[in-house]
Amino acid sequence: MDPVPRPLRVQVRDDHTLVVAGVSAMLHPFRDRVEVVGPGEEPVDVVLVDTFAALQPAGAAERRCGTTTKVVAYSWNLDPVLVEQALAEGAAGYLSKALEPEVLVGCLEDIVAGRTVVSPAPGAHDRWGTRAGGPDGWPGRSEGLSERESEVLALVVRGLRNEQIARRLFLSINSVKTYIRSAYRKVGATTRAEAIVWGYRHGFEPQVSPRVAAELSRRSGPPAPPRRPRARH
Structure with a gap:
């Protein structure tokens, strides 16, 4: 044996x-x-x-x-x-x-x-879910995101919950929430869906199908113009 x-x-x-x-x-x-x-x-x-x-x-x-x-x-x-x-x-x-x-x-x-x-193979995605070696150093840098904020936002875009992000990055849950709040503020997002759409449009690649990403983008598009009140006769 x-x-x-x-x-x-x-x-x-x-x-x-x-x-x-x-x-x-x-x-x-x-x-x-x-x-x-x-x-x-x-x-x-x-x-x-x-x-x-x-x-x-x-x-x-x-x-x-x-x-x-x-x-x-x-x-x-x-x-x-x-x-x-x-x-x-x-x-x-x-x-x-x-x-x-x-x-x-x-x-x-x-x-x-x-x-x-x-890991990964040449040309594969880096930790942010984007192509490695981008000109900005990390996604969102030109919009004011710190490297850690970009890292946390990438995992939000990829569908991870706060608890999963904390475990993945060895952070406390409060630290994760702080990074998320500051990242949302910098990119102008108020909801998770808006943050995912922003990331999708700025180089982060979500782990969702193109159809779902397009639907999210449609839902979070520019607000419709206010309806004009009907004239009273």
Whole structure:
């Protein structure tokens, strides 16, 4: 009888402890396949490194962890230049933080098996649901949206509820509501439907069919002119 393989041991390196805790909680349902370990715990199969964190390059991290450890960039920023740089520095993969937990686990298993995994594929959509590398840096920037507001609004456009957005971005529900209010104010939306339509018209791509998007756009179009009162005879 073949022995049961042990779970992959994954270490998360991020400047924000809340992110580390969030990833651990996200992967906990898959603990039979993946185990998140803390600093100094050996052995380590995969190290997830946020490219935004002030950490050493992937190659240096791999040398410190040992030659068998796979170092993987784990980030919201899917700029092709950063992807190429990470792979050139020795990263075994480049994964998006927008991946669903089960997909992330599968990617990690593929990487440990020796495959290089890059998410998303060239030309795919970035964390805002738009084409990566746009001239504005992120959707809505020219309208005054901060990067975080754009990030939250993108998930609103894609149909996520506030609680889901909070879990996805490791934010409190109150923080999510604050970002939504400020984003709505900047784009002139007063309802979720209006925000979705605004996002659809400004580069965000909702996870709805074109027919539904068109219907939302029709409903939220310019208001009809006021009806003139009938003349009394």
